[in-house]
Amino acid sequence: MLKLIGQKDSTIDIKNTNNSNSTTNSKETIIRFFSYNENNFEEKELKNIDKLADLFISNRVNWVDIVGTHDFELLKNIGNNFNIHPLIVEDIYTTNQRLKIDYFPDYIFIVLKAINYDKDEVLELEQISLILGKNFVFTFQELQPNQFEQIHDRIRSSKGRIRKLSVDYLVYVILDVLVDNFFNILEDYGDRLDALQETLIQNPTPEILHEIYDFKKEIIKIRKATWPLREVLSQLSKMDSDFINESMGVYIRDVYDHVIQIIDTIETFRDMISGMIDIFMSSVSNKMNEVMKVLTIIATIFIPLTFIAGIYGMNFQNMPELAWKWGYLSIVCVMVVIVIGMIIFFRRKKWL
Amino acid sequence: MLKLIGQKDSTIDIKNTNNSNSTTNSKETIIRFFSYNENNFEEKELKNIDKLADLFISNRVNWVDIVGTHDFELLKNIGNNFNIHPLIVEDIYTTNQRLKIDYFPDYIFIVLKAINYDKDEVLELEQISLILGKNFVFTFQELQPNQFEQIHDRIRSSKGRIRKLSVDYLVYVILDVLVDNFFNILEDYGDRLDALQETLIQNPTPEILHEIYDFKKEIIKIRKATWPLREVLSQLSKMDSDFINESMGVYIRDVYDHVIQIIDTIETFRDMISGMIDIFMSSVSNKMNEVMKVLTIIATIFIPLTFIAGIYGMNFQNMPELAWKWGYLSIVCVMVVIVIGMIIFFRRKKWL
């Protein structure tokens, strides 16, 4: 079985080149445990999950927030202790999963993507796995830093409705935070797109085209991380489950609406990008046009003049014009007339 | 919770750059209350909503028309008084919502967009939220001026069927007015498109291309504000609700048909725009072609002539032609023959 997993691992590069587990750069796994209801609140940072099940209190929301999914042994332990299917454990470990939702009698498993800039301001997609049970939630974040700091704060300070409501509301808040992050990134991208368009109009270099295509690739990446969310949320809202109260419908539809808006925005970006490529192509043609016009104007004016000069540079013995007193002057006049005629011609053609 | 809303606020710019609440340019919220049936009619302008619930009369249509949605406290008050879900109140406040319809046991919530030119003749999308209850309607308009003046007039003067029919007919009239506004805007756009096409054929400058793309962007904007209407209306017509009589079906289908026509028109515009881009590209190629032809004609005629003149400009001591009496004249004749030959050649190629 392990070999099989290894095989899948090697395909991670196709999907999320940045996020492979293979780096395992000495990052620790951080386990944070919350147990709360409206009146009580408990928070613990755990070193291992040995006695985790004992900490759970049945009439509270029990949230285990794990950052770092590179420790397969730990994940397997959790799987065994909480009766999670082995394939689900593998899905949490191999972080190139597609977004999905999976139903089991005892829990619901959801795979999501979080988006972030890493230290080098490069866009980074991170897998967030979520297990929702009767009175508990497991979240598995692939990478540091913790995406849910603000939710921790909200629980600690009992801000908003979170402490009053049950485990399904926590899931809503988690989804909402992740989706809002996509919003913020897209806003940045909107600004970048405007800047790119500005530059494009002013100076359409080939580099701009490459930038546009890089931009497009990143948009496709974001799209792949948000598009299936639609399906996931739609299934979540239709689901007939013990862990999700009917009153959650309005919250899930709220997140769903935001996802639709994100998808709309991405489609608009794609439309704008394809428009920009058209503009680029046309401005390249246009520049060539301008180059051609300059060449044509210069050549069309001077080639005939040069010919005339050539005529009177011939060495025939019998060329009466050469001996005329005003011959030179009149030829110069003829040339001036030709130049003026040409200029009028170009004006009419709107080349000047 | 408030922080969360703030986050969403910042994403408004992606959607409707013009309409952000953040300006809150000292505009007041105007609350206008109508209560009518076939025989009775009452109209009030309210300063606050404290005693609003008392004004409602059960066997009348009660319409609260609110212009300005920047006052979150006011909206929250309404929410509390009329038992509106907090998320709905947030949706009314954050005016970058997508069009949608949401069902609750006691009311239906609809988000719509109105279209208008602002003072600077720039297209402006404005969010209209609508809550339809048993015998009341709330409308929340994001911006001034009031879009529903003509409906007020119709109610006051008891024109048409409006006073005879119930609250669902009022919703139909509101939808109809909003959809008709899109019609009028699209008519303007049709004229602008024709003008653009005219200019394009006469003088395809790069500026025209940018104008075409700006046009396209605005069409996409309108499309985003009308496309989901189809779904909203389709759901409204299928809905099995206490607040909507069966006899309303024909009215809703009427609005639905108009929306389909708007969508058709937009698709036609998109088709025409893509055709215009093709025409632009081809006329750029065509102009280059013409430039090339002029260059080729001039160069092809004069380069050989210049060569001949060059020949007889050589200083060889032994060039018998130079000493001939008719040498100059015969060379000029040769040149004339070449020119005529070239012109015949170009005529055949249809370049002249």
Add this chain to the structure above:
Amino acid sequence: MLKLIGQKDSTIDIKNTNNSNSTTNSKETIIRFFSYNENNFEEKELKNIDKLADLFISNRVNWVDIVGTHDFELLKNIGNNFNIHPLIVEDIYTTNQRLKIDYFPDYIFIVLKAINYDKDEVLELEQISLILGKNFVFTFQELQPNQFEQIHDRIRSSKGRIRKLSVDYLVYVILDVLVDNFFNILEDYGDRLDALQETLIQNPTPEILHEIYDFKKEIIKIRKATWPLREVLSQLSKMDSDFINESMGVYIRDVYDHVIQIIDTIETFRDMISGMIDIFMSSVSNKMNEVMKVLTIIATIFIPLTFIAGIYGMNFQNMPELAWKWGYLSIVCVMVVIVIGMIIFFRRKKWL
């Protein structure tokens, strides 16, 4: 209400610029009444509809064929007398409706489009509204001439099955006549398309491109008038109604098949048009290529020769070649060799 209609009127221009009611060019409304069964036949031309209801005979097919829909009062009268919904009356009057079918307990309302060439051989779309009741049919034709003359003749001469069958068969015949007209127009268009393609290959001028785009626009127009027919007929065939016998299924499927064929033909036309645009673009490039080749050949041959002539036109005192007896001749020979070399080069490049 009237004001509302006025608003809609102004949007007619987006759809069918030719067919607006606003012209109301002194055309009269012509009302023709038929009442027939297998044995009896009655035909009347009516001036007004005052006693129309009295003319109806219950065991016959009663057909009221009205040409001209600009008289709103008349339409409203019919609506009142025959209990037609006011919105339907408005739909008949405002002739920019989309094709649709609408069910009511007492009748079915269908909006169709007829296609015709007007006096100036311009394509004209005309709205045909149809109301099918228990034993009667109303048809409202927007414009003259009457599209159904041949049906009148068939009824009068009792040709075919028409007199033997009930009111639903009349509806089939009407649909069939309208669809067949589209067939005939498309046949004309097929011929025009072939002619256009012929011209395109022989002489790809920019005018041809504009013609292609005009052609495309008209095809889009026809498409908008036939595409929704598919849905209308599909609904009609699935409908469970008192006015339509089960035995009509095969007739409706027959018309449906024709509509599918029309749609297929239109799609083929669109494919061909986009192919023609590609051919146009490529022949423009090709012509430019040819122009460039001529320029290149001429320039490449003569520029080096002119240079050589220029060399021996220099006035250096010490140029031994100038004094050689065969200098001139040998230089001419060198030039001939260069020309031959060039020609061989161009042959190899397949430019000559």
Add this chain to the structure above:
Amino acid sequence: MLKLIGQKDSTIDIKNTNNSNSTTNSKETIIRFFSYNENNFEEKELKNIDKLADLFISNRVNWVDIVGTHDFELLKNIGNNFNIHPLIVEDIYTTNQRLKIDYFPDYIFIVLKAINYDKDEVLELEQISLILGKNFVFTFQELQPNQFEQIHDRIRSSKGRIRKLSVDYLVYVILDVLVDNFFNILEDYGDRLDALQETLIQNPTPEILHEIYDFKKEIIKIRKATWPLREVLSQLSKMDSDFINESMGVYIRDVYDHVIQIIDTIETFRDMISGMIDIFMSSVSNKMNEVMKVLTIIATIFIPLTFIAGIYGMNFQNMPELAWKWGYLSIVCVMVVIVIGMIIFFRRKKWL
């Protein structure tokens, strides 16, 4: 009614220009009758269908194979004798029908297309109509030669399963033969496409482009004749009918799979064709590029040299270089240096 048919006839040209009935080129209608079961076999060639019904034997498969559908009277007779709906008779006669399947209580009617090369190796589509009843099959082939000779042989020689199974298996065999013919034609087309691609790469003339578009048109033609088969077969497999045994499911799915493969192949061809057009466009640009390079190299080398020669061809009295002993030689040296410099420059630009 006849006039109506006449109208439809005139539209045949849009669809299958080759196959119009109007030619009626003295071809006879050939009627071949088979009646068989596992033990018995009878074959007859009939002149007319007067006593056809008497020939039918109830516990056998009765197959009437008719070639030639131009004799409307004959078809009408069959219709009357076997209780076929008049519209179906018309569909058999007017051979521009779309592929379809139609259910009646007593029989199933199927319209198919056969593909063949005619004498001039031009692709020809022919309509095959098929009526499947309780224990009989009628096949109507539009044109000679008979497409089903091999089936005749199989029945005569009792080869394979055909004599052992019932009437629905005969229908399967007919469908299979027709679909296999499309396979064979597509194989030919695959070879032609490869050859075209070869030629395209070697010598992209405008003629090739026209050939590609002709190819594309024929592919569209085949597509129109196979695409609806998918639907027809899908309906046939889902059909709940007395004439089709449940055990036929696997046979129908077999034909269905072949149709899917044909459609896949056609889509691949379309993809390849659009790739070829791109290659063509790019090789045209490429050739222009090459032409431009030659021109630029020649002009860029010789224009400066010619200028230098021009300088020393000036007649100023005071030009000291002219009197120098090595003036001429040094100028020639300068020119050689320029040429070498230019060649190095072009090498760097990879133009040489």
Add this chain to the structure above:
Amino acid sequence: MLKLIGQKDSTIDIKNTNNSNSTTNSKETIIRFFSYNENNFEEKELKNIDKLADLFISNRVNWVDIVGTHDFELLKNIGNNFNIHPLIVEDIYTTNQRLKIDYFPDYIFIVLKAINYDKDEVLELEQISLILGKNFVFTFQELQPNQFEQIHDRIRSSKGRIRKLSVDYLVYVILDVLVDNFFNILEDYGDRLDALQETLIQNPTPEILHEIYDFKKEIIKIRKATWPLREVLSQLSKMDSDFINESMGVYIRDVYDHVIQIIDTIETFRDMISGMIDIFMSSVSNKMNEVMKVLTIIATIFIPLTFIAGIYGMNFQNMPELAWKWGYLSIVCVMVVIVIGMIIFFRRKKWL
């Protein structure tokens, strides 16, 4: 019947040119039999299938793994012994089948494709047919080498869950191995695509374009071999069958998710390829632009200078400038000024 098969054989070339049975290059058919449960394991290599049925043990998983499908007699024997439908036997034999799943009361038949590089590193698609019965699996591999060596090893060494679970888990493992192979190939292709893009940017030769199109063709090939898997697996998961336990759902969804990921990757590749073609086209235009600029700069600088030189090369007797002492020098100065002016002009145009 055999003739019919022959016909189909000839169409193999359209689909998988490499894999035709017609070669039958003396490869033997290798039959390997496994019979196992958690405690028992038996493996046999068989020469023929005569006593195969006797080897089956009812409470074990019985797997017959056959490599080589060119021996039609053998396949027919299996069909007769195990009651497989003759059409299924033909499907196994003719290896150009489309992916599909077929249900029978006693077994399920699945057609799949395996992907491999052959000896010459050319991509090769191979048909894998699979028959799943109550307690047995038949696999038919078209070509050597055996694709399932690793599964054999896993069974032999009792690694993982395979020996503990029933026949449907074996099918999952087979599907998983095949799908993983596609992953590995796509990873290679991702690398090749990156390399191609690198080359494209550095040196866009026409050869690169052909390479891109070859790449595209192979991607289409892979797409055809994976796209229908989606449908096959979706049907498998929805299937209500005796041979597939409910607990298999999660495994099938796991493979399904991988297939979706493969399809996503392929779509991304297609997007990237179409972007690369655009980049190619634009860099060709760009290179032409650069060529044009060089020509224009050289011509625009030297043509006017040559004209001036030509002026003073005229032989008029009365040209006062020629006699001036500083005439030559001042003309050279004028030329230098022109050159500087031109360079400034080009700088401004950003051509230099």
